[in-house]
Amino acid sequence: MKRNLTVAALFTATAFLATGCASGGGSGSSDSGGDAGEATGTLRVVVPNFSADNEGQAVFQSIVDVFHETYPNMDVQPDFVPYDNLNQKISTSLASGQGYDVVSAGVGWVQPLADLGALQSLDPMGVTQDELEESVYPSFVPPVLFDDEVYAIPIVANPRLLAYSKSAFEAAGLDPAQPPKTLEELREYAQKLTIRDASGNITQTGFDFWAPPSNYRQQFVNFFGSLGGQMFDGEEPTFNTDAGVEALTTIKEMVSDDKTSLYGFENTAKTSLVSTGEAAMGFASPYVDCTDAGIGAKCDDLEYFLLEDPDGEPVMYTGGRVAGVGGDTENPEAALAFVRAMQDPSVQEKISAMDVGVPISIDAADSDFVKSNPASTFATEHLGNTVSEYGGATFLDFRAEFGPSLDAVILGDQTAEDALSALEQVALQ
């Protein structure tokens, strides 16, 4: 009896532990050889905003195909994440000592990730600032520099355009050939374009910010840029100014006072309301499908425009996707080859179509892809007139506070002056 009980218990415990051990995963070993063609191992790649469906898989496979032309024997293990979970993935991978070999991220991530050691300098691998300035639009180079060294390569630009419906302009008595150029005009036009039912509910949004709650950051940066402002000068915050207050106050007035759009409202497809005809004017994507599978004939009714800064120069908000080599990778050369594969012109186009962007290479300006739709053409023409959202090693701290702080002003809980002062303190920490 005694022996039976002990044996049974030992068996159960062993089986339990064995099951637990067996279920644990193991990462592939890596082994980089001197010759790229002979190198074997596994490259771990984290890529945000690649859809987990067939389209995302196909786009990723196209990168792998280009990479395999140089490294045919290396496996690639992708990790698809939304931007909101990117930091979580990177921080846990670093904490566990299994950092990614290749990290793709938004432009604002480069300096904080370089500071954390999640990205390594590409200078020793021969990637220079001069090379980037010749190959991509100049405004995308400063965000990928940290301590004067290159830490990532720009892949795709993600601008936000402004668009309006010509028919809605005509219906409101506005000249379709004269879009607004200043914030003041924009607000005035939005008021004229807003249509409400008898109960006061909006049936046609006057100006769509195309922003869910806590995400008016890019819109603010664009408005601020139209007043001549830049968010940061290097790592120094430069947004707590009269222009910053005016830009934020204007958003608040348009949303909460004029009610020319519904705060945080998005349609179920999360597409810009101006492209679906639900808004007369608003922020729009730099890619539009004018075929019947897309918005079809509505394309003819859409016109794109940008606000102008005090010098009369158009201003366009632009984010962007970059890629760099992981700080702890044992395969830096292979990782760089993968980053270069992401920069391949055909890959840039595929990522652009999937992630509402446009290729970032200067050479792509005349490509068939860019000319294939009016939004991409317009966006690419203005990639030299951009304002962006990035700002040094503490940018991720700042980014987490930025959206909710803007909300507090837009919803009337705080003044623009107080919110921007508080944000400035976060940026200075």
Next chain:
Amino acid sequence: MTAIKEAPASRGAATSRRPSGVERAKSRAGWILLAPALIHSFIFIAVPAIIAVVLSFTDARIVGRGGFIGFDNYIELAGDTKFLRALGSTLIYTAGVVPVGMAIAIVIALALNQNIRARGFFRTLFYVPVVTSTVAVAAVWLWIYNPSAGLANQVLALFGLERSSWLTDPDIALPALIVIGIWQGLGAKMIIYLAALQGISEELIEAARLDGASRWQIFWNVTWPGLAPAHFFVLVTSIASSFQVFDLVFVTTGGGPANATNVLTFDIFTNAFQRLQSGYASAETVIMLIFVGILIYLGRLSQRETKDN
């Protein structure tokens, strides 16, 4: 009387007696069977908890990379308005979800403890939200709270009331989440109360009835005391789950608008994984655990008082 006097002596003999071989084997087998669970608890609960406490005294941005800074994180938290607001929102959420949910669950359990038609169907119906993924639940409620085409505004319109922005209105968003929290937790509470109700002696109720007690008197003097152990269990589990609410906030509001639904767990997530401030987030976690402990202790105290009475 003799037996009573002899009892302590025999108990003393039993405790001083050496366990037999079979008893020792049983004890050994018990420990061996318990070992996997203990190892699991040690590795996945005790060690992370200890690491969280240690991390809270560091300035680590990423786990394992930081220096000791003493109580600086705690001092900073004391003046962090975002953290204090998150703590307040969590307490409001708990205060809304726990007592209201418990009260409704008792009413439903009492109703479903009667011999009504389709009783099994209704019991299942109330339990469905418990076994449904929170993400699916949140998706349904997102539609209900949709400002332009949602069911909630359609209902308001029926009564001629003005539309609400629900989850995008900073004054309404947290109460709107409390409603979802109450609805989602109802089934679990109801099933525990139902089990407790079925454990209350029918004889006691019958005796009270024969003594002329009204339905209210029977409920208050017989049923309610009989539910005391269930109250404590439901209270403890409800407080713990209310403090841990995360997925619902993550899917529906993302802590917004303007941090109106930024509860503690979401703030910890933001600090750890958006701002990459693991040390600071760990300090928040420790404070959250202390609060949960205090609330559970208060619940235990009230339970003792009920027993004493």
